[in-house]
Each structure stands twice: as structure tokens, then as C-alpha cells.
Amino acid sequence: MGNAQVWLLTLLGILSAAGLCSGASAWLPHRQDFTASKRYEGSSSLVQLRYHMGPVLTSPINIYLIWYGKWSAAGQSTIRGFLRSLSDPTATAPSVHQWWATAALYTDQTGHNITRTITVAREVSDPGQTLGSDLTRLDIQRVIATAVASHHLPVDNRNGIYLVLTAPEVKVQDFCRAVCGFHYFTFNSIVGHTLPYAWVGNSGLQCPQQCAYPFAVPAYMTGTVPLAPPNGDVGVDGMVSVIGHELAELSSNPLVNAWYAGEDPTAPTEIADLCEGIYGSGGGGGYMGQVRAAPGGAKFNVNGSGGRRFLVQWLWSPVRNSCYGPNAVD
16 A cells, blocks of 8 residues: 555665675676576566455546645656646656556456556645644644645545645655555545545655665665766656556556555555665666666656656556566667
């Protein structure tokens, strides 16, 4: 449900401490260590992803953005650029639009696919942090409730996704310790409506090593050099991948009864969880895979609108039964 990146890095820390994952070679294995097919991006024999008959988001999506806390204009522009790129077929390949095509392969019980039409419908800002700078998970719903009750955002039961983005100074329950973002649906008792929503935090100040990887690297990963972020902001560029992660899962499992692996719907393994840490061909086992370098050295794997570049993790493809992204080379 939430982002599994913290868990992944914690596990690697345990392995490192045990002497099972030490040094750059363990974290960045050479290509000859991969299988003959060059595919090391997940394993269909270990994944039991199933459809549980719930709805997926087949109607065009309206994203309602809530900027909570103090945001820079540049940071907002980068995130808007990514969201708008989701539905832009004109961007240079490999593109964000092509990346979303993997999410759009998932269907509901009538055979209708997740939509490929995503629009930033409206935005609202709360730089004064109405509910304070230390939020609980339920407070995220209260942020949405405030925006709806004040009529700054509409109630859009059919097409709406409510995306709460917290600024670097805002603390959120379990942020950095267990999650980098999460999605769920709002409670009637808090918001007055059942609405799909997601939250993602800017980890630039609080925990870039956990939630902005690979643009920041934990201290125990000795010999591993952080990548240069494609838009020059470790926190925001790290958020972009988490936002993509949560939107893909929210679209394929909005009410926690559609696409996921595992038997416990309260702790599902979803289509982005299955590919955590994989950004290119050969990825897996602690290696992010092959990505591209922009002039100046910044790393990316997809292009967006207006010449922007982003680094986003791959998604599990129900057709290939493996993780996949448009920058695949095999």
C-alpha cells in the first residue's frame, strides 16, 4: 500500500551488517552476473499477483493537488511537469506516457483498462500549515476534508484522486521510518465521502537517504555514489518516483480490493511494490538497472513534457509477468 523503499534499504542495512551485502560490487553487480536472458527484473514464479474483483480507475482521472507547507515554485513546477507528462504522447521516447502504459494494462472485471487520461484539475496551497507541522496519517484525510469543506476542491466521486504533498519541513506519522508515501481512501466520518487519495512527503531535509534514493545514499552503502537528480533537487526528484509509485497503485487498487499479491488486504503487495528499486534493464538484487545520463551527468530513465527528464521506478507488467519500463533494452 505504501512505499516499500524504507523496508528495502533497512533490509540491505541488515545484510551489510551481517557481511552479506558489503561493498559496491554487491550493490551494483556486473552485467555478467545476470541470467542469460538478461532479465533480472522480478520473478513470475515467486509473484502471485491476483485480481480481487474490485474497481480500478477506468474513467479519466482528475488529480486534485494539495500543497501542504512551504513549497518552492521550482519544486512545484517539476512535480506538475511529471503529472502532466502522464498523458502527453508527444514526449520523446522513452517517455512518462509510455511508462504509464504499463499501469494501463490492468483491467476491471468488465475488461476495461485503467485510463491513460490524467489531468491536474485543480490545486490548493496551505503554506500556513492549518493542521500544524506534525501530522498523523488521519490528519492527511483532515487536510483533504478542510479543502473540500471550504470549497477549494470539489467532491469528485467518479474521477477524482486527491494528492497531498507535504513540504520538507512537515513531519508525518511513519514518514522516513516506515513509508515515503501511501495511498488509501477517505473515511466518511472525516471527509464525508469515500475518495481515493495519496500522500507523498518531501524527504529533502528529513531522510533523503531513505526516501530520495538513489539521489542520496545511506551511510552503510559504502562505495556507492549518489546519482545526480535530473531536475537538480534531491527531495523533489525523489518524490517524483514515489508519486508515480502511489498513483499506479491507487489506480489499480483504489479500495484495496482489486490488484495485489498476498492474502492480507491490510498489507497488500501492489504493482509498484513488486518493482521497488528497479529503474532499468538488469535491475534487481540491489542493482537499479541501466539508466541514461543527461548532459552534465544527471541520471534519468524517462522523458516528459517540455524536455523535462525524470527517474521513476518500473511497474509490474501483467502481460510480461515481470517488471517493465519503456527504457528496457532487452
